[in-house]
Amino acid sequence: MLLFLDVDGPLIPFGAADRAYPVYDRGLAGPPDAGGHPLLNRVDPALGARLGGLGCELVWATTWMDDANACLAPWLGLPALPVVRWPDEDEPPGLLHWKTRSLVAWAAGRPFVWIDDELTEADRAWAAVHHPAPALLHRVDHRYGLTGADFTAVAEWLRLSVQPLSRPPRR
Numbered sequence: 001m002l003l004f005l006d007v008d009g010p011l012i013p014f015g016a017a018d019r020a021y022p023v024y025d026r027g028l029a030g031p032p033d034a035g036g037h038p039l040l041n042r043v044d045p046a047l048g049a050r051l052g053g054l055g056c057e058l059v060w061a062t063t064w065m066d067d068a069n070a071c072l073a074p075w076l077g078l079p080a081l082p083v084v085r086w087p088d089e090d091e092p093p094g095l096l097h098w099k100t101r102s103l104v105a106w107a108a109g110r111p112f113v114w115i116d117d118e119l120t121e122a123d124r125a126w127a128a129v130h131h132p133a134p135a136l137l138h139r140v141d142h143r144y145g146l147t148g149a150d151f152t153a154v155a156e157w158l159r160l161s162v163q164p165l166s167r168p169p170r171r
Contacts, residue, residue, distance in 0.1 A: 001158065002112035003054060004061035004084065004103050007068055009117025009142035010150075011047060011076075012039045016143040037071055042145075048076025050151055054158060056113060059084060061103055095122035104131045111135065111161060113154055117142035134161040 008014065013021055023041045051058055060068040060083045069080040084099075084106050091098045100123045103114055111133040119139040127135045136157045140150055 001056045001162065002059055002107055002110055003051070003056035003154075004059050004106075004112060004114040004116075005051070005081075006116040006118075006140075007060070007062040007064045007072065010115050010140040010146050011043050011072065013042055013145035014039075014142055040071060040075060043072065043075055044145075045075055045077065047146055048073075048078045050146075051076070052078065054113075054151075054154060056158070057082075059106070061099060061114065061116070095120055096126055097123045100126055101130075104135075107131065107133070107135070109133055113138060113157070115140055115146070115150070115154070136161070 005011070021042050022044065024044055025041065058078065058081050060081050062068055062084075063086070064072070065083055065085075068083065072078075073080055084102060086099070086102060097116075097118055097120065099114075099116070103112070104127055109132055112131075113136045115138050117140045119137045124137045127137060136154065138150065138154055138157075140146055
């Protein structure tokens, strides 16, 4: 099971009215390639273990591209993850998110979870028509980032979607 992970919004909260974001300090100056990223300390380092505990193949689905591995993966205690490479094309017409078609293509028929703060019903509907396997497109509130409720929803969907098909009892 793939898990496509966006950064801005799900991992780095932004846009809260009171701007009172938690600040995390790992006692480190940050990874050498962090370049003093001003928002890195908004990322809860415990999210890495929680994401890893979902049992999915984690994939960066972010405009951070390789910087996600240089800055965020070490902060989260994750290994380098695969990175979705975005095509150089115009945004799709209508309400469809510009990542949707690329992620469905990248999944290549495999079940997936996509965690992002910009998902809409248009993306869910498009994936349902164009992707043959189960897919959860889970929207995170960008003001708070990933929360316990988000992890509960994803874990429950994973539990239900990977259950083997029930078989009639043997006689």
